[in-house]
Each structure stands twice: as C-alpha cells, then as structure tokens.
Amino acid sequence: AQKITQTQPGMFVQEKEAVTLDCTYDTSDQSYGLFWYKQPSSGEMIFLIYQGSYDEQNATEGRYSLNFQKARKSANLVISASQLGDSAMYFCVLKGGSYIPTFGRGTSLIVHP
Amino acid sequence: DAGVIQSPRHEVTEMGQEVTLRCKPISGHDYLFWYRQTMMRGLELLIYFNNNVPIDDSGMPEDRFSAKMPNASFSTLKIQPSEPRDSAVYFCASSPSGNNEQFFGPGTRLTVL
Numbered sequence: 001a002q003k004i005t006q007t008q009p010g011m012f013v014q015e016k017e018a019v020t021l022d023c024t025y026d027t028s029d030q031s032y033g034l035f036w037y038k039q040p041s042s043g044e045m046i047f048l049i050y051q052g053s054y055d056e057q058n059a060t061e062g063r064y065s066l067n068f069q070k071a072r073k074s075a076n077l078v079i080s081a082s083q084l085g086d087s088a089m090y091f092c093v094l095k096g097g098s099y100i101p102t103f104g105r106g107t108s109l110i111v112h113p
Numbered sequence: 114d115a116g117v118i119q120s121p122r123h124e125v126t127e128m129g130q131e132v133t134l135r136c137k138p139i140s141g142h143d144y145l146f147w148y149r150q151t152m153m154r155g156l157e158l159l160i161y162f163n164n165n166v167p168i169d170d171s172g173m174p175e176d177r178f179s180a181k182m183p184n185a186s187f188s189t190l191k192i193q194p195s196e197p198r199d200s201a202v203y204f205c206a207s208s209p210s211g212n213n214e215q216f217f218g219p220g221t222r223l224t225v226l
Contacts, residue, residue, distance in 0.1 A: 033212050045204065045217035052212075091156065099144070099211030100169055103156045 006104035023092035034075040035093040117218035131193040138207030
C-alpha cells in the first residue's frame, strides 16, 4: 500500500523568505514518482514539480525545488523568496507502478507581507 | 489547448435527484481520473480510466455512483439518487500517460439539499 504523510497542517512564512513543506512517503514500488500541487483559494489544482525515484538530481522549477532524500523517503518542497500569491494549500502526491495517485492531506501555507 | 473542461461548474440539487457531472479531457491524454474533495476526507480518487476503460473503481463510494467514458473525449460521473453527504467538489483530471503529472479541471461544486 502507498502512503503519503504531510505533518504540517498549516505553515506561516514572511514574504521573501524561503519555506519548506514536509512530505514523507511509503511504497514498496521500486519505480515511482512524486508530485507537488498547489490549490489556491479559488480551488483549481496546479501542478508544480515532479521527481522520479531514479532521478539523481533534485528537481527544480523556478522558485520551487524538491529536496528528495530517497533513503529517508522524504520529498520536501522548498519555495524560495515567498510571494503573497504563494498562499494556498499544497499537496504531495505519490504514484507507483499501478499509476494510482495517493494524495497527502495537504499543508496550508500563508505568506505574510 | 483549452485544458480539462468540466460542466457544470456549480450544481445545486435536492436529495433523491439524479446528478450528472461531465468532463472533457485534454486531447491525446490516455488517462482520466475522477476525484472528490471534502474538508473531512480530503481528496479521494473515485475511479480512473485508461484508453476509455475503467481500470480501478475501488474508490467509488457505493452503487449510487457510476462513471462512464464512451469515447476518448468525454466522461460522465453520475450519482443516482443523490444524498446530502455527496456534497463536495468533484474534479476530473487527465494525464498523457500513467506516470505523468495530471492536469485538473476547474471542478464541479455539488450541493445536495
């Protein structure tokens, strides 16, 4: 069975600072993918970043980077230089060999001016 | 491309009525997913299709729920009869392959009175 754990229900960060959103996972699959999505208050789900289990380098997409520690089974999202528009729910997602996505419960991020 | 299209965006109905939610995936995407999101349960995968064939429907809550994908460009999720506890936001998402990121539609907010 697959499992995603996001232990931070809510996070606060000052504008322009960096923030790390935690995600740990569990799977018996050797090949899998980890995804992060953002859901602002308007409700849409926006794909941010992807990390494959065999990727040797951490994924980066603009201000987003994924701190992938395979041995610890963690895939933390790092947002650099936070902006007010980063305030949203953030979901960590695991997809294994069955292609069935497993979502975490999410972390609510609030960016203060 | 217009992205994933869902209709209606909002639906208010009375208990016992039939509800049909519609989804048009992105052209060329072979995978289609239906999700339900509530505050209590988070984001739940209901069913997913590969090449119009239902692959896993273990998330469908009960027999009142049914989903079809008659062709590559259209899918429906039907609830009959609807109950107040079905009130939620229902998302449709499509993906070009099983291990790619999913592209979400804007969601349908369903309220059953």
